[in-house]
Amino acid sequence: MLTSIRNSSVLTAQFRLGACRVGNATTLKASQLFSRKQQRFAHTPTRNAGFKQLTSADIEQFKSMLPSETILATPAVGGSSDPVELEGFNADWLNKYRGASQLVLRPKSTQEVADILRYCNENQIAVVPQGGNTGLVGGSVPVHDEVVLSLRNLNKIRGYDEVSGVLACDAGCVLEELDNYVAERGHTMPLDLGAKGSCHIGGNVATNAGGIRFLRYGSLHGSVLGLEVVLPDGTILDNMSLLRKDNTGYDLKQLFIGSEGTLGVITGVSLLTPRRPAAVNVAVLGVSSYEQVQVAFKLARQRCGEILSAFEFWDASCMGAVLHHHALRNPLSSEFPFYVLIETSGSNKSHDDEKLSELLEELMEAEVVEDGALAQDDSQIAKMWTMREGIPESLGKTGATYKYDVSIPIPVLYDVVGDIASRLEAAGLYKQGDTTRPVKLVCGYGHIGDSNLHLNIVADKFQDKVTDIFEPFVYEWVQSHRGSISAEHGIGLMKRDYLKYSKSSPMIDYMKRIKSLFDPKGILNPYKVV
Amino acid sequence: MLTSIRNSSVLTAQFRLGACRVGNATTLKASQLFSRKQQRFAHTPTRNAGFKQLTSADIEQFKSMLPSETILATPAVGGSSDPVELEGFNADWLNKYRGASQLVLRPKSTQEVADILRYCNENQIAVVPQGGNTGLVGGSVPVHDEVVLSLRNLNKIRGYDEVSGVLACDAGCVLEELDNYVAERGHTMPLDLGAKGSCHIGGNVATNAGGIRFLRYGSLHGSVLGLEVVLPDGTILDNMSLLRKDNTGYDLKQLFIGSEGTLGVITGVSLLTPRRPAAVNVAVLGVSSYEQVQVAFKLARQRCGEILSAFEFWDASCMGAVLHHHALRNPLSSEFPFYVLIETSGSNKSHDDEKLSELLEELMEAEVVEDGALAQDDSQIAKMWTMREGIPESLGKTGATYKYDVSIPIPVLYDVVGDIASRLEAAGLYKQGDTTRPVKLVCGYGHIGDSNLHLNIVADKFQDKVTDIFEPFVYEWVQSHRGSISAEHGIGLMKRDYLKYSKSSPMIDYMKRIKSLFDPKGILNPYKVV
CATH class of the missing domain: 3.30.465.10 (Uridine Diphospho-n-acetylenolpyruvylglucosamine Reductase; domain 3)
Structure with a gap:
């Protein structure tokens, strides 16, 4: 039963949701986002000549292990699939990384996976395992001609x-x-x-x-x-x-x-799997500075304690992109430098409403938050989440997006955005609001509660003269603040050369030993991680 | 501010706390629990002849690395410490395992630890690291003459x-x-x-x-x-x-x-470290069957959701021992086959009180729980916890305690207690209430929420004719129910031979490879785990 929020008359005036007009988020195709002609990221490792190049004899072997409909092989290796059919397996979600695999295997059982790997290991054939291919660091697509081992048919x-x-x-x-x-x-x-x-x-x-x-x-x-x-x-x-x-x-x-x-x-x-919360509340707040975002976070943890399930933030640039590309209206009365999404999830709706409403009142009274909207139903909750979850897609539609996913201690977490903007400005590549420059946006969003910033730089295209301004600078910056160069996206191909910024030599040495222990021939997802 | 519990007049009649007379729990010395003459567990592995036997030259080397007050060495290895001084480092908490180390090192820095290990590794000297030495599987004491590396001086x-x-x-x-x-x-x-x-x-x-x-x-x-x-x-x-x-x-x-x-x-x-809950509530309930314990658990998770912080249970035998040895009075009106302790921890006292009180009412009305006591202040909370946490000590005072720490799916978790009691009865070694038999108690307690049972068998002494009744039977029983032979206590020396009941051969093989990778000479805590 939905219990009305305490002092709802007070809250209604201050917290309201605009008429959001967004539909359901759809799964993206790489081709929708970027031209296929765009430049790939540099620094592709040389193909390891020790790996066998596939022949039709190999394909025959795989046919003896797997149902034929689970094999996609191009004529180059004795199959009959059009290379275009393999495109979705060769290119990543952002179309930033692309391999040239001639063979995709989609086994239906663990035993088939074992048979494939045993054969590849015996014959020194490189393999890239692939799930939903939604990674952001080039970890799930081939670098050269590795066999793609898709797990999509293992789905029970x-x-x-x-x-x-x-x-x-x-x-x-x-x-x-x-x-x-x-x-x-x-x-x-x-x-x-x-x-x-x-x-x-x-x-x-x-x-x-x-x-x-x-x-x-x-x-x-x-x-x-x-x-x-x-x-x-x-x-x-x-x-x-x-x-x-x-x-x-x-x-x-x-x-x-x-x-x-x-x-x-x-x-x-x-x-x-935890019990599903009986009650979920979501509010979006407008905040005037990153300092106030931190104050709001601290208060939210105190007041909402065990029911606080998300505390997300994004800046004005992100909000501009997501409102534009999702055709949403800002639910707040005006624009703010920062936005915060607070979600509570608990077992008792009236208790949760009371905790959240006390928090929101306190935030307004203390002028930490200047305006806010509180979702009144599931549909409004979904729309508010779109404002946060739609950001990556919206930035992708805005231009070629350089994405960095870093952990940085909360007090200095947002500083890196300003520092990189300054470097790009100094190089004449960026000026806020000037769309004629190569870089259109330098922006940040992420998970405050986890010290996790998604730093995004949106340019007209990927090019070295832009990249060189913030690589390896961004990694050096993170290292000097004792952060992590990959909070949640991983290392993949993108960050392998930068692992040293977050891990010591002995640590990397033991990672390599672990790799050799489990994969002595190095056939599994080569060129990645270590 | 403490807010009174809703319907407290109803609850007071049913939930009351007896006049508990327990003092603070004290840290136990092994010698307080058991005679030093009691039989050690069998199956001690033979000393690995490859390990160097310490000489006075080794002690001199350690003296060059460490302050002299951090070294305890017996005359046997050229030192001057009385072997009795080393007793606390050689014997485990339960006095079930005992080594014969002649040397204890208590470094004060990470670098000193590194110096010690490098020397031991170069000279093939076996080492057992030791923390508080409160383990229950013989993992933290020497088996033979390993050097004890105590971490107690690394305490900043x-x-x-x-x-x-x-x-x-x-x-x-x-x-x-x-x-x-x-x-x-x-x-x-x-x-x-x-x-x-x-x-x-x-x-x-x-x-x-x-x-x-x-x-x-x-x-x-x-x-x-x-x-x-x-x-x-x-x-x-x-x-x-x-x-x-x-x-x-x-x-x-x-x-x-x-x-x-x-x-x-x-x-x-x-x-x-999570935020400390602002409000903690504890109740002890009397329950007529293990089936009803499960019903109570399910309801507790539904009603208390995110604030449920403990759901513990113990049987009548455990309660008898803890009330006797801690001089406590049963807070309930009569004796029950099972007792449950529910703890909630949350950020809002009145919300938590309301959730817990609704749960307790529902449990009473549905006759899942027959009687209960709700702690009214921190002192009563501490006393209730003593009823649960005092069980191991109380059983130890009752006799030689065989302890098994297993994970078993909740529905059949308590069945193993009855099955082992039946086997002991059939062998004439145990009859409930008959204190003249070698086995006095077969009992169980633990963490329902984690599927974790502490199965304890209390005998007059450790002896093979008793042990053989339930070893390896208990491990076979757990394996057949897809459980774990060690939920939280670990493997140590006690369960190394039984690891196969919970892990497959390939898993154990890779564990051994990992061991070789990090400790190729096998000097670290030998004879344990794998």
Whole structure:
């Protein structure tokens, strides 16, 4: 039962939602965003000559292991697929990275995955595992002619325990479909992200995805209870525990969480799904400075405590792009330098309303927040989330987007945006509001509660004279502030050369030893991570 | 401000707290619990002849690295310490495992730890790292003459960020002292366990300790943000991240969480401390059957949702022992087959009171719970917790206690207690209420929310004819129910031979490879885990 918010008459005047006109977010195709002719990022590693080049004999071998409809092979390797058919597997979501694979395999069982990998390992054939291909660091597409091993046909739910909330499923299940499945049983997936309609749970685990509910439900290192992983030599590591607690030896599954498909191929996942909150509230607030954003965050944690499930922020540039490209109207009375989205999720609607309404009153009275809108129903909640989740797509539609995903201590988190804007201005490449310059926007949004900034630079095209202004500067900046050069997106191809900015030599040395232990021939997702 | 509970007049009649007369729990000495003459557990592995036996030349080397007051060496190795002085380092908390180390080193810095390990590694000297020595599986004491490397002098807090709640500290800090420290700053440690007054945070991490707040704050795999680890060759792996999100390469620190000191020595820990709840409520309930315990748990999760912070249970045998040895009076009107402790922790006292009181009313009305007591103040809360946390100590005072810590799916979790009692009865070793038999009690308690049972068998002494009745039966039983033979206590020496009941051969094979990777000479905590 929906209980009205205390002092709602007071709040109504100050918190209102504009007539949002956005439809449902749709899954993007790379081709919708960018021209295929645009320049690829530089620094592509040379092909490792040790890897075998596929022949028709290899294709025949794969045909003996797999149903024919699961194989896409071009004439170049003795198949009959049009190379255009392979385009979606060769290019990443942002069309920033593109490989030239001639073969895509889409196995339907863990055993088929094992058979494929054993053959590739014996024959020194390089393989790139691919989930929903929604990554942002070039980790899920081939660099050269690696075989694409798509997990999309491994998409069954294996079991669900409604008492404990433990879900066991194949790696290729789509996150949103899993969330719908557990929602019908009163639970929620412990992670949520903009790509939920396309990304696979296996890919989420392989990249240790964060997302917008991290603040509430924490890391996948805590939520994942078990994994089934196929190693390059075809060994199936069955660690599909359904137990919350299991202290029997080294927790090997943890190594695969965030290893980006370079140590083994995740084929099965079991994880804990929390109870679905009975009540969800969302408010969008207008804030005059980044300092006030921090004050609002501190107060929100104090007042809303255990029900605070998201605290997101974005700047005026992001808001401009998302309102324009999603044809939304600003729900607030005027424009602000910063916007905050607060979400609460709890088990008792009237308690949650009271906590949030006290917080909002306090924020208004203390003039931390200048205006705000409080969603009145699920539809308004969805529209408010579009303002935040629609930002990446809107920036992508604005131009070629350089994306950096960094962790920085909260007090200085937004400073990097200004510092990079200044460098671009000094180089004559950017001037705020001047659309004739090569760089159109330098902007930031992200998850305050997790110290996680998404720094985006939108240019007319990707070009070295722009890139060189902020690379490796951005990594040096993050290192000097003891941050992480990849908060949640991972390393992939994009950041492999920059790993040293966040990890010491001994750490990188041991990462390489771990890689050699599990993948001694280096066939799995080569050129990535370490 | 304390707000009275809704319908408190109704509740007062049904929920009341007896006049508990317990004092503060004290840290136990092994000698208080058991005679030193009692039989040690069988199956001690043979000493590895490859390990060097210490000489006075080695002691001289250690003296050149460390302040003399940090070295305890017996005359047998050229020192002057009385072997009795080393007793506390050689024997475990339960006096079940005992080594014969002649040398204890208590370094004061990470560099000293590195110097010690490098020397030991070069000279093939076996080492057992030791924290608070409160483990229950023989993991923290020598098996033979390993050098004891005690972390107790590494006990400084390195830093605390009150905005993010991130704590960085040395491994030898005592858990309770850390909790007091962060409590003063409005936060709480994300784990709590009976041994908190003695155990070290480094040991907690090394054993992936669970405890009573696991239900709320989850696993250390999620809470630990960074580690500093010294490898056997003296390499210092600095992974002391202070960030919630850091996806830069393989998450190596995860391997050391739960590795029980066999891969490296943890010297520093950083972890996330949640905000301390403003309101805590505790109730103890009397329940007529294990089925009703489950019904109560399900309802508690529905009604209390995000504020439920503990749901513990114990049986009548445990209650009898704890009331007797702690001189407590049962707060309920009569005896029950099962008792449940419910704790809520939240940010708003009146909201929490309302949620809990609705739950308790519903449980009483549905006759799930027959009687209950609700703590009215902090002192009563502490006494109720003593009823649960005092169980291990009370059973220890009752006799020689065989302890099994297992994960089992909730519906069949308590069945193992009855099955083992039946086997002991059939062998003539046990009859309920008959104190003349070798086995006095077969009982169970634990964390329902985590599917975690502590199965305890209390006998007059440890002897093979008793042990053989339930070992390996208990492990086979757990395996057949897809449980874990160690939910939170770890493997140590006790369960190394039984690891196969919870992990497959390929998993154990890769654990051994990981061990060889980090500790190729096998000097670190030998004879344990794998």
